[in-house]
Amino acid sequence: MKLVLETKNIDKHFHKPKDFHVLKDISLKVGQGEFASIMGKSGCGKSTLLYILSTMDTDYTGELYLNGELITGMPQQDLSRIRNKHIGFVFQFHYLLSEFSVLENVMLPAKKLAEKSHDEIEQDAMGKLRMLHIEHLAQQKASRISGGEKQRVAIARALINNPSILMGDEPTGNLDSQNSENVFGIFKRLKEEHGLSLLVVTHDEDFAKRTDRIIEMEDGRISS
Numbered sequence: 727m728k729l730v731l732e733t734k735n736i737d738k739h740f741h742k743p744k745d746f747h748v749l750k751d752i753s754l755k756v757g758q759g760e761f762a763s764i765m766g767k768s769g770c771g772k773s774t775l776l777y778i779l780s781t782m783d784t785d786y787t788g789e790l791y792l793n794g795e796l797i798t799g800m801p802q803q804d805l806s807r808i809r810n811k812h813i814g815f816v817f818q819f820h821y822l823l824s825e826f827s828v829l830e831n832v833m834l835p836a837k838k839l840a841e842k843s844h845d846e847i848e849q850d851a852m853g854k855l856r857m858l859h860i861e862h863l864a865q866q867k868a869s870r871i872s873g874g875e876k877q878r879v880a881i882a883r884a885l886i887n888n889p890s891i892l893m894g895d896e897p898t899g900n901l902d903s904q905n906s907e908n909v910f911g912i913f914k915r916l917k918e919e920h921g922l923s924l925l926v927v928t929h930d931e932d933f934a935k936r937t938d939r940i941i942e943m944e945d946g947r948i949s950s
């Protein structure tokens with residue numbers, strides 16, 4: 727199986743207010759087309775780990791590989807490009823720009839990457855909206871759509887640069903059960919129809935049970 731994400735022996739300490747060994751010897755692998763979830767008690771280090779895996783935090787020891795390439799130690803400028811191109815991120819809160827239209831929000835990460843023309847990016851963005859059955863919302867202001875719709879727009883935005891992996895930090899944490907189910911269905915379809923890899927931190931056992939693999943964390947370690 728082709729590996730999309732791999733870590734070797736990741737350790738991290740917080741130094742303030744006192745030394746705290748938050749991540750301990752984290753080695754994990756996520757293959758192409760794999761849908762994995764991370765579970766564990768509040769405070770066990772899940773978000774801290776996801777921050778490192780998504781290349782936003784570089785203050786750790788050990789190694790992080792994306793598509794077989796060593797990411798650890800790369801200059802910030804390269805990291806930001808790799809992040810934008812290869813990693814999609816969906817948070818608990820959608821972080822859409824409320825005064826921009828849905829379409830403009832989805833186009834933003836592709837504009838930042840600046841590899842395609844405005845028209846191509848617009849076509850791609852409409853394609854993602856169609857895929858998520860929200861193309862009718864394209865011209866709506868982001869502030870004027872429902873919570874479930876906002877999360878689907880956030881997923882479309884995370885997919886606009888065709889990432890290798892989609893990461894989620896409690897992506898259904900703010901949603902009711904019907905909208906959570908919709909998001910699970912979308913993730914499953916992305917895996918099955920598009921071969922996307924997904925790694926999702928969740929407290930929702932029902933969600934996690936239906937992923938390919940649950941990575942259990944306990945006190946900064948992977949326990950199973």
Ligand SMILES: Nc1ncnc2c1ncn2[C@@H]1O[C@H](COP(=O)(O)OP(=O)(O)OP(=O)(O)O)[C@@H](O)[C@H]1O
Nearest residue numbers: 740742743746748767768769770771772773774775
């Ligand atoms: N910047 C920081 N400085 C010091 N300690 C921190 C910092 N950020 C997080 N922590 C601590 O590190 C531990 C792990 O936090 P983290 O947010 O990764 O946990 P989590 O498993 O994602 O929790 P939750 O499920 O509640 O979101 C917690 O004890 C937290 O208080």
